[in-house]
Amino acid sequence: MDELIERSGAHIAAEVNTGRASASEVVDATLSHVDAVEPAIGAYLTVLHDAARAHAARVDERVRAGERLALAGVPIAVKDNMCLTASRTTCGSKILEHWIAPYTATAVARLLDAGAIPIGKANCDEFAMGSSCENSALGVTRNPYDPSRVPGGSSGGSAAAVAAYEAAIGLGSDTGGSIREPGAFCNLIGFKPTYGRVSRYGLIAFASSLDQIGPLSRTVEDAALAYDAMCGFDPMDATSLDRTPEPTADALREDLRGVRVGIVREFDTKALGTDLDAVYAKAYRDLEALGAEIVEVSLPTAAYGLATYYLIAPAECSSNLARFDGVRYGLRVDGGDVRAMYDATRAAGFGPEVKRRILIGTYALSSGYYDAYYVRAQKARTLIARDFEAAFAGCDLIACPAASCAAFPFAAKSDPYSMYLMDYYTIPMSLAGLPALSVPCGWVTPEGGEFPMPIGLQLCAPLFGERQLLGAAHAYERATQHALARKPLPAQVRA
C-alpha cells in the first residue's frame, strides 16, 4: 500500500475500481504517511482524518455497488481558499483562521463526486497573494526536494503535498501563476485551464477576472483526469463558460508531429543564467525531436504584463476583500463604534502583503486615479491579449520558462517587487485568460544550494485549447521523464 500512494491517481483509481485495493486502504496509508511527514513538510493547515475516512467508505460502497469512478479513492489536497462543507477554510489568513465553510466549492464537489478523497486543506499564501507560501499567516510549507527552500506559491501547500506523496492530485488556484510556479518548483504538472472552464463558486475570490482553479499532479494524465472531472458550466458562477466541455483524457499524444511550437523572441533565456539557458535550449530541442516545428513568435507587450497585473489584480482584490469587515463571519476586533471595528478588524486580520495589495488597489480605483491607472491597465491587457492572438496565427502552442529560477531559500525575496518578478512569465497568459501549464524539464543546482532542483517548462495554448495543451505536454513528459530523475528527500518523505 505504501508503494501504491506513490503511484499516479489514474493507477490508484484503476486499482480501486477493479477491487485490487479499497479506497479505505489507500486513505489509511495516505493518512499515516501524512502524519509521519507533515512535521517536516507542513503542506496542510488541516488534515481531514475523519472526513477522508468517511468519504473513502462511501467510495468503497459505490464501487461495490458497481459504479466505476474516474478518481475512485484518489487522495487529493485542497488549497485552503476553496470551501469544503464543515471544514475550516482559512485562505492562510488570521481573518478566517476559525471559519468553517457552510458549503462546498463546485470544483471540489465534482472531484469528490468522481471518487476523490479530500485528505486535507493545503497551505497557501494569504488569500493566494504570493509566490512562495511565505505569506501564509498560519504555517510554513517546505519544498520536499530541499527543506531549506520554498515550495512556490501561492498554491505551495497543494504542490508540496503532491510532491511528497501526501496526495496524488492537488487543487490550486492560479491568478498570475499560482499553480504553474509551485508546479515548477515542486517537480509537478501545474495546469491552469482557460479562464471560465472551471467554476469559481466556492473559491474565495482574489481577482475575479483572473482567478482560475486547476490541478497539480505528478503526471499529465492525472491533470487531464482532474480537469475532465472539474470543468464545465456551473449556474452558480456567472463567468463559468457555457460551452460543451471538451474532455482531454483521450487527447494525450505520444509525439508532436504537425504541431508548431512558438518560442517567444522577447523571452531570452540567456538572461536567466547559463544553467537555466541550457535547460530551456534542450527543452526546445526535445520538442523539435518529437516532431514539432519550432517557430519564433513575438509578444512585444508581454514585458508590460507585470505592471498591468499589479494594477488589475490589486484593484479587484481591494473590492473582493471589502467583505471581510468583522460583521458576518471571521475575525472581529471591537473598537468602539462600527467604523473603528472595521479598521481594527482588518488591521489585525490581514498580513502585510494583503494590506499592500488592498492599498494599491484602493488607490488605483480612487477618484482622480481610476483612468490613469486602472483603465490604462485594462487597455494594456487588451494589447497583451492581442499579442497572443497574433502569435497564435503562426503557431499552435507557445513554449517558454515557467519561472525565472528554481525554488529559492526562505526569506530570499524580502522586497515585495522581487517576489512579484517570480510571475514574469506566467502573468501574460493569465491576463489573456489562456490555458497554460508547467511541466518538468530538467534540474539545476542553484548557487549555494545543496540539491538539484526541478525546473519547469511552460506551455500555453490558445483559448479553449486544453486538448492540444495537455496532449503535447503528455508527449513531452513521456519522451523526457525529467520528473523521475530525483525523488523527494527520503529522510522526510519516508519517515
Add this chain to the structure above:
Amino acid sequence: MPADSIDIRYVAQLARIALTDEEIERFGKQLGDLLGHVNALAELDTESVPATAQVVESRNVSRADVERPCLDRETVLEQAPQRQGGFFRVPRIIAE
C-alpha cells in the same frame, strides 16, 4: 501618470485598515516603488485601445424567479462573530 507617491493615510482610510506609523512609512515606500514600475504603462499607446474587463465571452445570466434551497440560517449564523437571535449583532450605527 499622475503620481510617484501615495497618500497612504488617506488610502488606508478608504480601505478601512488602521495602520501603524511604521506601516505607513514602510508601505508608503514599497508602494511608491511599485508605482514607479507600473508607471511604465505610460510608454504604451493605448489611446484608441478598448479596455478589457473580461477575456472570454460574457453575458447577463438570469434565472427563473422561483424559490430554491439556500444555506441553512443556523449554519451561517454559527459563524457570526456576534449574534442575537436570528441576527448579526454589530456596534450601534445610528446615534440615539
